[in-house]
Amino acid sequence: MTDPSSPVPPMASNESWRDWLLTAEPHSRHQARLGRAYVTWRRFSENRLAVTGLLIIVALVLIAAFADLLAPHSATIGNLAGARLLPPGSPGFLLGTDDQGRDILSRLLIGSRITLAVVALVAIIAAPVGLLIGTVSGFAGGYVDAVLMRITDIFLAFPKLILALAFVAALGPGIENAVIAIALTSWPPYARLARAETLGVRNSDYISAVRLMGASPARIVIRHIMPMCLSSLIVRVTLDMAGIILTAAGLGFLGLGAQPPMPEWGTMIASGRRFILDQWWVATMPGIAILIVSLGFNLLGDGLRDALDPREAGR
Amino acid sequence: MAAIEASKPARRRRVRGLAVNFGRFAIMLATTFLGLLAVTFFIGRVVPIDPVLAIVGDRAPASVVERVREQMGFNLPLWEQFFIYLKQALAGDFGISVLTTNPVLEDIRNVFPATLELATVGTLIGAGLGVPLGVVAAVRRGSIADQIVRIVGLIGYSVPIFWLGLLSLLLFYARLKWVAYPGRLDVAYEYTFTPITGLYLFDAAWTRQWDVLWDAFRHIILPGSLLGYFSLAYISRMTRSFMLNELGQEYIVAARAKGLSERRIVWFHALRNASVPLVTVIALSYAGLLEGSVLTETVFSWPGIGLYITNSLQNADMNAVLGGTIVIGSVFIAINLFSDFLYRLLDPRTRAK
Numbered sequence: 001m002t003d004p005s006s007p008v009p010p011m012a013s014n015e016s017w018r019d020w021l022l023t024a025e026p027h028s029r030h031q032a033r034l035g036r037a038y039v040t041w042r043r044f045s046e047n048r049l050a051v052t053g054l055l056i057i058v059a060l061v062l063i064a065a066f067a068d069l070l071a072p073h074s075a076t077i078g079n080l081a082g083a084r085l086l087p088p089g090s091p092g093f094l095l096g097t098d099d100q101g102r103d104i105l106s107r108l109l110i111g112s113r114i115t116l117a118v119v120a121l122v123a124i125i126a127a128p129v130g131l132l133i134g135t136v137s138g139f140a141g142g143y144v145d146a147v148l149m150r151i152t153d154i155f156l157a158f159p160k161l162i163l164a165l166a167f168v169a170a171l172g173p174g175i176e177n178a179v180i181a182i183a184l185t186s187w188p189p190y191a192r193l194a195r196a197e198t199l200g201v202r203n204s205d206y207i208s209a210v211r212l213m214g215a216s217p218a219r220i221v222i223r224h225i226m227p228m229c230l231s232s233l234i235v236r237v238t239l240d241m242a243g244i245i246l247t248a249a250g251l252g253f254l255g256l257g258a259q260p261p262m263p264e265w266g267t268m269i270a271s272g273r274r275f276i277l278d279q280w281w282v283a284t285m286p287g288i289a290i291l292i293v294s295l296g297f298n299l300l301g302d303g304l305r306d307a308l309d310p311r312e313a314g315r
Numbered sequence: 316m317a318a319i320e321a322s323k324p325a326r327r328r329r330v331r332g333l334a335v336n337f338g339r340f341a342i343m344l345a346t347t348f349l350g351l352l353a354v355t356f357f358i359g360r361v362v363p364i365d366p367v368l369a370i371v372g373d374r375a376p377a378s379v380v381e382r383v384r385e386q387m388g389f390n391l392p393l394w395e396q397f398f399i400y401l402k403q404a405l406a407g408d409f410g411i412s413v414l415t416t417n418p419v420l421e422d423i424r425n426v427f428p429a430t431l432e433l434a435t436v437g438t439l440i441g442a443g444l445g446v447p448l449g450v451v452a453a454v455r456r457g458s459i460a461d462q463i464v465r466i467v468g469l470i471g472y473s474v475p476i477f478w479l480g481l482l483s484l485l486l487f488y489a490r491l492k493w494v495a496y497p498g499r500l501d502v503a504y505e506y507t508f509t510p511i512t513g514l515y516l517f518d519a520a521w522t523r524q525w526d527v528l529w530d531a532f533r534h535i536i537l538p539g540s541l542l543g544y545f546s547l548a549y550i551s552r553m554t555r556s557f558m559l560n561e562l563g564q565e566y567i568v569a570a571r572a573k574g575l576s577e578r579r580i581v582w583f584h585a586l587r588n589a590s591v592p593l594v595t596v597i598a599l600s601y602a603g604l605l606e607g608s609v610l611t612e613t614v615f616s617w618p619g620i621g622l623y624i625t626n627s628l629q630n631a632d633m634n635a636v637l638g639g640t641i642v643i644g645s646v647f648i649a650i651n652l653f654s655d656f657l658y659r660l661l662d663p664r665t666r667a668k
Contacts, residue, residue: 153343154350157648159606162624163354166640169628170358242473250610253477254625269478276481277489287478294473302469 043307050303056296064112071106075263078102085279096281098272104285107263111286114264115293118179118248119241125183127237130190131229135221137191138198149195156188161247168256175264178257182247186240193236197229231308239301242294249290265290344652349401351644355637356400360393409638414630419638423620427642428513429499430612430619433542434604436516436535440543441550441604442597446586448547449554453562454581464551471548476607480541480614487537495533497616504530538608538615545607546600553596557589564588591661598654602647 022039026032044050063070072092078084078101088096088104095104137148155163167181168174201207202225210224251257252266260267265286272283375383384390388399403409409419452464488496495501499515500508508527510518516535519528561567562585570580609621616622620639627635 150346151350154347154354157347157644157651158351158354159602159643159647161609162606162640162643165609165624165628166355166358166636169631169633169636246473246475249475250477253475253610254613254628256628266475269475269481273481276485280482280485283478283481287475287482290475290478291470291473294475295469298469298473 040307044303047303047306049299050306053296053299053301053303056292057300060112060116060293060296063109064116067109067113071103071109073103073106075102075107075110076261085275085282087279088281088285095285096279098268098282099275099279104268104281107268108265108286108289111263111265111268111289112293114175114258114262115245115248115290118175118182119244119297121179122183122186122244123237123241125179126187127190127233129183130187130192131194131226131233133187134191134194134196135198135225135229138195139202139217139221139225145195148191152188152191155185156192158185160185161250164247164251165254165256168251173256173259175258175262178248178251181251182244186244189240190233190236193232194226194229197232198225201225201228235301235305235308238297238304241297241301245290245294245297340652344648347648348645351641351648352401352404353397355641355644356397358640359633359637360389360396360400404641409641410634412627412635412638413632414627414635419635422623422635423638423642425513426618426620426623428510429617430605430608430621432514432516433535433538433608433612433617433619434601435514436539437542437604437608438546438597438601440540441546441600444543445547445550446554446593449551450558450581450586452551452555453558456559461555464555468548468552471544476541476545477610477614479544480538480611483537483541484614494537495530496537498618499531499534500527501530501534538611538617542604542607542611546597546604549600549603550593550596554589554593557592558585561585561589591658594661595654595658598650598657602650602654605646605650606643 020031021035023031023035026035044054078097080101082101084097084101085099086093086097088094090096093103093105095108097103098107133148133152137145137152163185164178164181167184168177171177171180207220207224210220215224248257249264249266249269252264253270255267255270258264258267260271268286269283269290272279272281272286275282388396391399407420409423411417412419412422415422448464448467452461455461484496487493504527508515508519508524511521512518515531516528519525519531558581562581567580567585570584575584608617608619609624611617612619612621613625620643624636624639624643627633627639
């Protein structure tokens with residue numbers, strides 16, 4: 001780090017952590033950043049709904065990580081002889097069993113991995129693509145901007161689910177293809193957002209200063225513009241995650257996403273559809289899981305937006 | 316006098332501005348539509364490993380494969396194929412559906428009114444409830460009412476629509492027997508009722524067949540309410556945001572100072588100004604419902620374009636899938652541009668510039 005200020009011990013004896021973090025005159029970049037994060041966290045944690053959302057997501061990650069230990073039964077091999085379509089609360093099967101005699105709770109727990117993987121993969125593919133296209137388009141301007149934004153608009157004009165359906169139809173059903181299809185349809189809003197943020201900063205003094213120092217356009221975009229777009233992009237991606245989960249579940253429900261023995265939640269609803277009249281729990285439980293998780297992402301996204309962007313707070 | 320003299324070039328400039336705007340609009344429409352067709356072409360011809368094998372099967376002799384390849388024009392260079400595809404699509408020829416053996420466009424013409432009716436009912440419910448809820452939430456910001464509207468909206472954003480559809484069928488159809496299912500009409504009416512426009516509610520009311528109207532209503536109310544709930548979530552949230560924006564303006568203070576009643580200020584002054592962006596939002600949610608009906612139609616066996624697409628998907632009928640995609644995409648583009656146009660029309664500030 002090229003830190004001009006003299007290193008100051010993080011905590012003087014009579015100072016508390018809080019004062020150190022909230023100081024108006026930080027002594028190092030490190031301190032300023034930590035202080036900024038602390039203020040954001042305080043604003044975020046004031047919002048009870050947002051913290052609930054965060055807890056749901058943390059729980060989801062933990063469940064996905066330890067699903068093997070938590071699941072009481074196998075997710076794919078059922079007990080056809082003695083445990084078909086047991087109602088919730090049956091001994092040993094808290095949420096009941098499905099038509100193959102599989103424990104629904106275990107399937108939900110293992111299935112959280114698929115949900116999390118889909119969300120993470122789509123975010124990892126779509127967000128950087130959108131960020132790159134948006135920043136390059138906004139920074140370069142001219143023809144590059146016009147062409148890139150036209151392409152973005154074309155994808156934006158498409159109905160998302162229909163486009164994903166058509167892609168999966170051509171690629172063939174499967175969870176990987178569903179991820180590709182959803183990623184292909186979700187980058188355009190990120191490009192739009194990143195472009196707007198880029199236009200906001202491209203003419204500011206610090207960019208001119210960096211350019212005077214001889215930085216290449218690539219370096220300016222990557223080191224000095226992209227970080228400015230990150231916070232709004234993170235908010236947007238978090239808010240979109242619920243939509244990604246719902247789209248993936250919808251594709252699974254139509255039989256185009258994850259394929260049957262996989263405990264994907266949408267697919268589980270589809271297979272429970274036949275028994276909905278008499279064994280309601282087979283289709284109901286996965287739906288509750290989807291609802292809770294996407295609600296968690298929505299609450300988290302709302303809270304993040306309020307914390308990171310005070311202008312929009314309370315809207 | 317100077318003002319009058321200056322007005323001539325100003326008018327000319329405005330006309331030229333309009334022409335430029337119109338030109339830009341036309342280019343946008345053309346490129347977006349071209350992009351739509353390019354993507355569907357890409358999906359239909361390039362992504363599958365070999366479309367010919369998909370039709371004749373992998374056990375067909377090589378001579379047959381070769382003949383079909385030539386018949387379908389797959390031996391031509393890609394750009395030439397695209398050109399032919401473009402020409403056919405612009406003429407409304409999306410090929411023959413393998414499943415129904417009808418031309419795809421004819422099939423779509425038959426099923427589209429069902430989707431249109433469903434989305435219209437959904438939007439009416441969504442806007443009819445969503446706008447007042449959003450206004451109340453904005454006026455009583457931070458109150459319990461605001462929190463409830465927020466939670467209702469958040470759940471609407473988070474719930475899988477097909478799951479909610481299944482559960483509501485279980486409750487309102489199977490247990491309570493309040494609504495009818497499946498499809499748009501009972502079998503008894505299916506052969507006695509001849510639709511005119513394809514919008515059954517309208518047709519039945521027009522021909523004064525009240526029993527048919529009641530039956531159609533009992534069929535549409537549940538899927539319509541579900542879609543309505545989804546657009547309600549979006550519309551109420553946006554209404555709240557727009558209203559908060561308006562209520563903070565100075566003209567509201569002026570209206571209060573004038574001694575107008577709070578009700579008049581909120582519902583007449585503020586809502587009227589908020590309604591400009593709201594029209595766009597409602598138009599967009601209408602377009603979203605046309606798309607969102609795919610899952611709802613599947614759950615409710617509603618014979619619309621969504622069910623048509625999913626049925627074709629399950630039978631690997633790519634012509635029908637892509638035809639449906641093009642039609643929904645075109646409607647989507649049209650509504651998007653129309654809402655843009657409406658915004659310009661309604662907001663005087665965008666007019667003079």
